Amino acid sequence: MKIAKYLTLLCLTVPIIAVEHDISIENTNYTISKVPSPDDDRVLYNYNRLRLTDKIKEGNWFAHIIADIDNYYGEDYIDSFEYQFLRGIKADTPFDIETNAKNYGNGEVFGRLHRFNVGYADEKHHVVLGLQKITMGVGRIWTPTDLFNPRNPLALEPDQIYGNFSLSYTYALDELSQAMVVVAKRHDGSYKYAGRIKGNINIGDVALDVYSSNDAEMFAYELEGNLFNTGIEWRSEGGYYKDKLLDKDFYQTILGIDYGFVNGLTVMAEWLHSSETYKADDILNYQESSLSYNRHLSSDYVGASAYYDFNLLYNGALIMIYSPEDQSSFISPLITYSISDDASLSAGAMLYTGDDESEFGNIGNSYYLRLKATY
Numbered sequence: 001m002k003i004a005k006y007l008t009l010l011c012l013t014v015p016i017i018a019v020e021h022d023i024s025i026e027n028t029n030y031t032i033s034k035v036p037s038p039d040d041d042r043v044l045y046n047y048n049r050l051r052l053t054d055k056i057k058e059g060n061w062f063a064h065i066i067a068d069i070d071n072y073y074g075e076d077y078i079d080s081f082e083y084q085f086l087r088g089i090k091a092d093t094p095f096d097i098e099t100n101a102k103n104y105g106n107g108e109v110f111g112r113l114h115r116f117n118v119g120y121a122d123e124k125h126h127v128v129l130g131l132q133k134i135t136m137g138v139g140r141i142w143t144p145t146d147l148f149n150p151r152n153p154l155a156l157e158p159d160q161i162y163g164n165f166s167l168s169y170t171y172a173l174d175e176l177s178q179a180m181v182v183v184a185k186r187h188d189g190s191y192k193y194a195g196r197i198k199g200n201i202n203i204g205d206v207a208l209d210v211y212s213s214n215d216a217e218m219f220a221y222e223l224e225g226n227l228f229n230t231g232i233e234w235r236s237e238g239g240y241y242k243d244k245l246l247d248k249d250f251y252q253t254i255l256g257i258d259y260g261f262v263n264g265l266t267v268m269a270e271w272l273h274s275s276e277t278y279k280a281d282d283i284l285n286y287q288e289s290s291l292s293y294n295r296h297l298s299s300d301y302v303g304a305s306a307y308y309d310f311n312l313l314y315n316g317a318l319i320m321i322y323s324p325e326d327q328s329s330f331i332s333p334l335i336t337y338s339i340s341d342d343a344s345l346s347a348g349a350m351l352y353t354g355d356d357e358s359e360f361g362n363i364g365n366s367y368y369l370r371l372k373a374t375y
Contacts, residue, residue, distance in 0.1 A: 022055040030156070034350075036080035042364070045074025051114070054269025060122050065133075066114035072079045073107035075143075075208070089287050091162035093131065115163050126170040131163040134182055134207060136196060138224045138235040141270045141303040141321070144252045145220040145237045147211050148184065148194065150293035153303065153321060154330060156350070188331065190214045198222070209239070217242040224300060228249035232259045243291050250276035264309040272301045286327040297359050298325040313329040313338050322358075328354025328361045346370040 032048040048071045056063040077083055091097045101110040117130030137143035142155045149161045166184030173179060177199035181344035184192050192213035199206060204225020211218035220239025227234050238253025278295040286292060305319040314337055321330040334348035348368055354361025 003310055014373070020057040022053075024053045026051045026053070027373050027375075028237075029371045030368050032156075032366060032368040034077075034366035036077060036082035038362050038364070040080060040364075043074060043076040043080070045072060047072050060120050061118070062121065063118045064115050066116075068112040068114050069109065071107060071109040075106045078103075078106075078108055085284075090187060092184075092186050092288060093160050093163070093165045094189060095165070097131065097162070104209070113153060117163075118182070124172050126168075126172075128168045129166075131165050133161065133163055134166060134168060134184070134194070136194070136222075137237050138222050138269065139237055139254050140235075140256060140258065140268050140305070141319070142254050142272045142301075143270070144241075144254060144294055145209050145222060145238070145239060147192075147213075147216065147218060147290045147294075148182070152293060153319070154350075156339035156366075173199070176205075186213070186349060187288070188214075204234075208289075213290050215243075215245045217244070227257070232257055232305065241291060241294060243295075245289055245291075246278070246282055247277075248276050250274060255280075266307045268305045270303045272303070298323045300324055323354075323359050325359075326354060326358040328352070329360035330360050342375070343371075343373040 012280045028049045028051070030297050031044070032047065033042060033044050033200055036041050038332070050064075050071075052067050054063075054065045056065075072078055072083070087101070097113045099111040101108045109235065112300045115131055115133070117128050117132040119126070119128035121127075134148035135146075136148065136267040137146040139151075141151075143151055148164050148166075151158045151161065164184040166178065166182055170178055170180040178197075180194075180196040180198075182194040186192060192211070194209065194211045198208075204223060206224075207222035208222040209218065209222065211220075218239055220237065220260040222235075222237045224235040226231070226232070234255075234257045234312065236253065236255045238250050238251065238353060240249070242249050252274045254270055254272050256268065258266065258268035260266045274294075274296050277297060277299055280297065283292075283295045283297070286295070301321055301323045302324055303319070305317065307315070307317045309315045316336070317334045320331045323329065329352070330349065331351040331353070333351075334346055336344050336346040338344050346369070348370065350366040350368075352360040352365060356362050
């Protein structure tokens with residue numbers, strides 16, 4: 001089913017229930033210099049995303065729509081293997097969420113339906129149907145328990161994640177406990193299911209998760225709390241995974257801490273461990289499976305990040321991922337200048353270190369400028 005049919009349905013149904021609209025328009029523009037593949041020359045290209053967001057509310061009912069127009073400008077990058085590979089990865093939904101790309105010589109433009117859902121919420125019940133983000137996990141860099149919307153920490157925008165066409169229901173057992181069930185329809189017509197029960201005990205918040213689909217199974221946990229009332233937040237998540245596509249069983253876990261200093265500095269560290277590793281071809285060839293972001297080349301990774309407000313106008317962020325096995329690393333610094341309350345200008349980089357045979361060492365550095373404005 002095409003996007004146009006959903007937009008038509010939206011236009012017919014929203015006016016009936018809608019009273020309150022919270023509409024915003026956001027434009028994000030990147031100018032990027034990078035080496036798409038090891039054998040390529042450095043290229044310069046521009047990526048622009050125009051995003052329309054509408055949050056609709058009437059009593060206990062609500063709807064959420066996010067629609068994007070994406071434009072890539074730079075013929076050398078559009079012709080690269082990286083661009084073609086990334087464009088080939090589709091959302092795990094039973095219908096296309098993107099329009100066909102319009103190529104105009106030096107660039108391509110296409111539309112995308114990022115979120116489209118309706119729901120109901122009261123003190124006990126929270127129901128959402130449609131294209132949505134299913135939130136699971138407590139990790140900041142890695143979220144191994146999130147098989148619906150996993151983050152890719154190596155991406156330019158790790159939180160820009162495809163939605164799932166699903167029905168989710170959350171029931172509040174009490175003020176600190178809840179149970180959630182999810183069923184989602186996939187691109188191949190099959191279904192994936194998940195359940196979660198979350199509560200609070202002396203050590204903090206704890207949750208138990210289950211997941212099942214035709215390509216994976218998961219039995220997992222989540223833990224999050226304050227370390228002896230020191231202000232240090234600690235968290236852990238992980239569990240047992242069955243990779244039905246590649247016939248592997250493994251466990252995976254993260255352990256992380258973060259702390260905010262009074263001077264505005266926030267630091268975080270996280271460790272990821274997997275009992276199984278994968279070959280590069282297996283990781284690349286199964287990008288659209290449930291465990292795409294749970295497959296790693298090494299058993300262990302260490303990640304860290306820091307965020308600091310220099311003053312009212314400038315802030316800085318830094319993220320690093322290190323592989324002890326081959327001693328390679330990924331480092332991403334970012335400096336942001338606030339032009340106004342609704343606009344910012346940022347300069348950043350994605351840097352890779354290590355020898356040519358290491359995981360990160362054979363990737364070329366990227367540099368970018370980002371201009372973001374909200375209307």
